[in-house]
Amino acid sequence: xxxxxxxxxxxxxxxxxxxxxxxxxxxxxxxxxxxxxxxxxxxxxxxxxxxxxxxxxxxxxxxxxxxxxxxxxxxxxxxxxxxxxxxxxxxxxxxxxxxxxxxxxxxxxxxxxxxxxxxxxxxxxxxxxxxxxxxxxxxxxxxxxxxxxxxxxxxxxxxxxxxxxxxxxxxxxxxxxxxxxxxxxxxxxxxxxxxxxxxxxxxxxxxxxxxxxxxxxxxxxxxxxxxxxxxxxxxxxxxxxxxxxxxxxxxxxxxxxxxxxxxxxxxxxxxxxxxxxxxxxxxxxxxxxxxxxxxxxxxxxxxxxxxxxxxxxxxxxxxxxxxxxxxxxxxxxxxxxxxxxxx
Amino acid sequence: xxxxxxxxxxxxxxxxxxxxxxxxxxxxxxxxxxxxxxxxxxxxxxxxxxxxxxxxxxxxxxxxxxxxxxxxxxxxxxxxxxxxxxxxxxxxxxxxxxxxxxxxxxxxxxxxxxxxxxxxxxxxxxxxxxxxxxxxxxxxxxxxxxxxxxxxxxxxxxxxxxxxxxxxxxxxxxxxxxxxxxxxxxxxxxxxxxxxxxxxxxxxxxxxxxxxxxxxxxxxxxxxxxxxxxxxxxxxxxxxxxxxxxxxxxxxxxxxxxxxxxxxxxxxxxxxxxxxxxxxxxxxxxxxxxxxxx
Numbered sequence: 104x105x106x107x108x109x110x111x112x113x114x115x116x117x118x119x120x121x122x123x124x125x126x127x128x129x130x131x132x133x134x135x136x137x138x139x140x141x142x143x144x145x146x147x148x149x150x151x152x153x154x155x156x157x158x159x160x161x162x163x164x165x166x167x168x169x170x171x172x173x174x175x176x177x178x179x180x181x182x183x184x185x186x187x188x189x190x191x192x193x194x195x196x197x198x199x200x201x202x203x204x205x206x207x208x209x210x211x212x213x214x215x216x217x218x219x220x221x222x223x224x225x226x227x228x229x230x231x232x233x234x235x236x237x238x239x240x241x242x243x244x245x246x247x248x249x250x251x252x253x254x255x256x257x258x259x260x261x262x263x264x265x266x267x268x269x270x271x272x273x274x275x276x277x278x279x280x281x282x283x284x285x286x287x288x289x290x291x292x293x294x295x296x297x298x299x300x301x302x303x304x305x306x307x308x309x310x311x312x313x314x315x316x317x318x319x320x321x322x323x324x325x326x327x328x329x330x331x332x333x334x335x336x337x338x339x340x341x342x343x344x345x346x347x348x349x350x351x352x353x354x355x356x357x358x359x360x361x362x363x364x365x366x367x368x369x370x371x372x373x374x375x376x377x378x379x380x381x382x383x384x385x386x387x388x389x390x391x392x393x394x395x396x397x398x399x400x401x402x403x404x405x406x407x408x409x410x411x412x413x414x415x416x417x418x419x420x421x422x423x424x425x426x427x428x429x430x431x432x433x434x435x436x437x438x439x440x441x442x443x444x445x446x
Numbered sequence: 447x448x449x450x451x452x453x454x455x456x457x458x459x460x461x462x463x464x465x466x467x468x469x470x471x472x473x474x475x476x477x478x479x480x481x482x483x484x485x486x487x488x489x490x491x492x493x494x495x496x497x498x499x500x501x502x503x504x505x506x507x508x509x510x511x512x513x514x515x516x517x518x519x520x521x522x523x524x525x526x527x528x529x530x531x532x533x534x535x536x537x538x539x540x541x542x543x544x545x546x547x548x549x550x551x552x553x554x555x556x557x558x559x560x561x562x563x564x565x566x567x568x569x570x571x572x573x574x575x576x577x578x579x580x581x582x583x584x585x586x587x588x589x590x591x592x593x594x595x596x597x598x599x600x601x602x603x604x605x606x607x608x609x610x611x612x613x614x615x616x617x618x619x620x621x622x623x624x625x626x627x628x629x630x631x632x633x634x635x636x637x638x639x640x641x642x643x644x645x646x647x648x649x650x651x652x653x654x655x656x657x658x659x660x661x662x663x664x665x666x667x668x669x670x671x672x673x674x675x676x677x678x679x680x681x682x683x684x685x686x687x688x689x690x691x692x693x694x695x696x697x698x699x700x701x702x703x704x705x706x707x708x709x710x711x712x713x714x715x716x717x718x719x720x721x722x723x724x725x726x727x728x729x730x731x732x733x734x735x736x737x738x739x740x
Contacts, residue, residue, distance in 0.1 A: 131634045138636035139552050145544035146553065146562045149610065152603055153565055156572070156580045163583040222477020230474055239478065246485045248725045250664025252692045253714045256699045257488050260707060306484045313481075337459065337467035360571070367573025369667040370692070374699055394575045398667050398696075416579040420572065427571035431564060 156420060164414035167407050171196040175414050181380045183400060183408045196411040198418060200380045204297065204390040205419075208372060209365040211301025211386065212308055216365075217358055219305070220312035227313075228320040229342060247310035255374035258303040263294030263375060270298065270387045288385030295377030297386045303375050304365050312361040319353030319437075320346060352437025359430030367423050369394035393419045489718075496715025499708050505716065509677040509694065513706040520694060520713050522679045527690040527720065530594050530673070531663045533683055534601035538662075539655045541602075542609025543644070549610070550617040551639055563614075569607035577603045578668030585672075592674030594688030600668035605658045612654030616647045649731050656728035660721045666692035691717040 168175055178197020223243065227236055270290035277283040290296065323346050331341045377389025378399060397412045397419075404412055456464070503519060510518025545562070553559025581600040586592055620643050628638040644651070674687025691713050698710035 135634045135636050138639070139548075142544045142548035142552060145541045146548035146559070146610075148541060148545065149562055149566045149569055149607060152580075152606070153569055153572075155584065156576065159583045160576070160579055163587075219477045219480045222474045223481055226474045226478050230471065239482075242482055242485055244725075245489075245722075246481065248660060248721060249488065250666070250692060250717055250721055252664065252666045252695045252699075253488065253492060253718060256695055256710055256714050257491055259699055260710075261487075261491055306481070309481050335454075337463055339467040339470035340463070342470070363571045367571070367575070369573060369575040370696055374696070394573055394667065397575055397579070398670055401671055413579055413583065416576050420576045423571055423573055423576075424568055427568045428564075431567055 157417075160413055160417050160420065164410055164417050167196055167411035167414045170407055171411065175411065176202070176418060179382060181396075183404070183411075194408065196407070196414075198393065198415050200382050201391050201393045201396050201415065202418070203382050204376065205366050205392040205394075205422075207297050207386065207390065208301045208304060208376065208392055209362055211298060212304035212365045213358060213362060215302060215305035216309045216312055216361060220309050220316055220357075220361075221354065223309070223313045224316035224320050225342060225346070227317050229338065229346065243310045243313055246306070247314075251307060251368060251371045252374075254303050254307055255371035258299060258371060258375040259295065262303065263296075263299045265294070266299055266302075267292060267294040270294070270296070274387065285384045286386060288383075288387055290387035291377065291389050293377060293389070295375055295389055297376065297388065297390045300372045300376040300390075300392070301386070303371050304368055307368060307371060308361040308364045311364055312357050315357035315360060316350075316354055319350040319357065322353075323349045350437075352433055352440060356430045356434030356437060359426055359433065363423050363426040363430065366426065367394060367419065369398050373398050492711065492714050492718055495708070495711035496713075496718075499712030500715055504712050508679070509689070510705075510709070511677050513698070513701040514703045516705040516708075518709065520691060520709070520716060522676050523689050523691045523694045523713065524716060524720075525679050525681065526594060526673070526676065526688045527663055527692075527717070529681070529683055530597045530601060530669070530688065530690055531659060533595065533598035534605060534662055535655070535659050537598065538602040538605035538658070539609055542606050542655070542658075543613050543651060545606070545610040546613035546617055547639055547644075549614045551635070551643065563611075566607040566610050570611070572604075573667075574600075574604055574665050575667040575671070578671035581668065581672050591685070592672055592687050593685065594673055594680065594683040597669045597673035597688065597690070598683065600672050601662040601665060604665060604668070605662050608658040608661065609655055612658070613647070613651050616650030616654065617643065619650070620646045649734060653728040653732035656724050656731070660724035660728070663724065664692055664717060664721050666696050669693045670696065691720070 164175075171178065174195070174197050176198055178195065179199040180195045180197050181200060182195045223239070227239060231239065267290060270287075273287050274290055277287050278289070327345045327349070328341055331345045332338075336344060372392045373395035376392055376395055378391055378395075379389035380391045380396070381388070383390070393415050397415055400408070400412060459467075505519060505524060506521045507517070507519030509520070509522055510516075545566075549559050549563060553562065577600045581596055581603065585596050585599055589596075624642050624646055625638055628642040629635075633641065669690045670693050673689060673693065676687045676689045680686050680688050695710050695713045695717065698706040698713065701707060701710075
């Protein structure tokens with residue numbers, strides 16, 4: 104980067120016109136300073152908002168935290184209001200089932216989205232002809248542009264009902280096998296399950312994971328690829344031997360960013376997961392996720408209940424920010440290593 | 447004495463290696479299909495089911511409050527979406543561009559600038575529902591009312607980091623010679639930025655900002671938490687509840703009545719049309735920009 108030195112009075116050749124004031128005084132300097140301060144303020148806004156999110160939401164979650172204690176995170180029962188008014192029933196607020204649901208749904212989403220994304224990224228960087236590349240990229244961009252609520256709508260009204268038959272068949276097939284039988288257990292008839300939510304999420308995070316992975320693949324030096332091919336390797340052997348080792352760190356980062364997306368996705372999951380607060384290994388059962396429960400119960404909440412929902416928001420915020428930061432660190436490390444290898 | 451030249455034909459490869467190569471190509475093709483087929487299905491469902499519902503009446507009429515009765519439209523939600531997204535853009539785009547100016551023109555590689563860059567990346571990863579909760583506890587609780595403006599604040603918070611990062615990328619592409627030429631003519635830093643750097647980057651900035659607008663227009667969760675409800679058109683962002691297309695899709699999609707579900711499909715088609723319009727305009731602008739750069 105070049106630094107610009109401003110000509111001063113001494114360096115100016117004599118007789119170059121009357122004195123245009125080029126010194127560091129005067130109103131122009133003030134404007135300069137004001138502008139730099141304003142833009143600095145806009146930049147600082149990012150830090151301020153992030154800090155405010157943490158402070159204010161935690162503050163509003165305190166009443167629930169005081170009432171429920173650490174059960175707010177580790178308790179496995181969530182009873183917002185007592186249905187018949189006289190049960191054992193003080194409200195209970197424990198988020199464990201929702202944290203579990205968020206985890207299960209995100210893992211399912213990654214299991215499907217990561218291989219597909221890597222496949223598409225390989226297609227775009229190693230296989231596709233230049234003319235095919237454009238339309239495919241447009242299609243993936245289109246997938247990224249669709250609002251999440253549209254995915255949710257499609258999931259709840261089309262995919263869920265259609266998949267129940269598939270779930271039934273899988274259950275009939277492996278239902279009696281000990282371990283598989285509990286994972287692929289009795290399906291619920293609505294089709295609103297962990298599996299449906301996970302599949303919809305997988306479609307939704309595929310574009311972001313694809314574009315990040317593709318970026319990583321394009322940094323693999325052409326010379327290395329050509330070297331491997333020249334040794335007689337097939338395309339697949341070239342991908343295994345040159346592309347993958349070079350981009351492992353970057354792929355991990357991309358997957359983590361996809362994970363962050365998946366965990367924070369609200370509406371599509373709220374519509375397709377089914378609203379049953381329970382911890383079960385059965386992926387064909389209904390469940391509940393952190394962001395989904397907030398948006399579902401928000402309208403009917405008040406007092407401690409609302410405070411507890413905000414508490415869930417804090418938990419979600421903490422998890423997603425941690426995952427995102429980790430992902431950035433991994434990506435940066437991978438970048439540094441790649442640059443080192445290239446140099 | 448002559449050596450036999452190595453056989454370099456494909457058929458000379460061992461069967462296992464050839465099969466592995468074929469299989470990998472097939473799997474890569476399959477991955478492509480696995481992404482394109484759902485896209486085709488979603489788009490065709492939205493167009494087919496929504497197209498049957500959307501009419502001029504649907505686009506302008508008030509919202510049907512009873513899910514089981516037919517009729518009603520999305521007029522208030524369309525107005526709400528445009529107003530809320532517009533207000534959010536008015537807040538987020540200028541601030542985002544200024545933030546990017548700081549990062550690229552002033553901060554560069556200073557520790558503070560690096561921190562802001564990283565945190566802007568982290569902020570793009572903050573779930574939209576959390577942004578909604580944040581605006582609820584800071585704004586809605588303070589003014590004691592759920593309004594369209596609160597929703598606009600939440601969307602602006604979501605757009606801000608996206609605008610900052612996309613604008614910074616574009617500012618980095620502006621050749622340093624332009625800055626030097628302007629400074630050499632005696633223009634101050636702020637004038638150089640406003641009169642030379644930003645105009646040169648304008649198409650790119652616009653395209654990035656439009657993509658951010660398109661994403662914000664489709665956000666649902668913050669609207670549900672902050673905007674309240676409205677069944678008639680509310681032009682006032684600062685008083686009374688408001689609504690938006692995504693919130694209406696969510697409400698109608700979780701209903702068991704087919705009349706409500708039809709309305710959800712209609713609203714979905716309307717929303718997708720709005721979002722795609724922004725996206726396509728952004729692409730057209732950025733394509734022209736790319737040509738000018740080359």
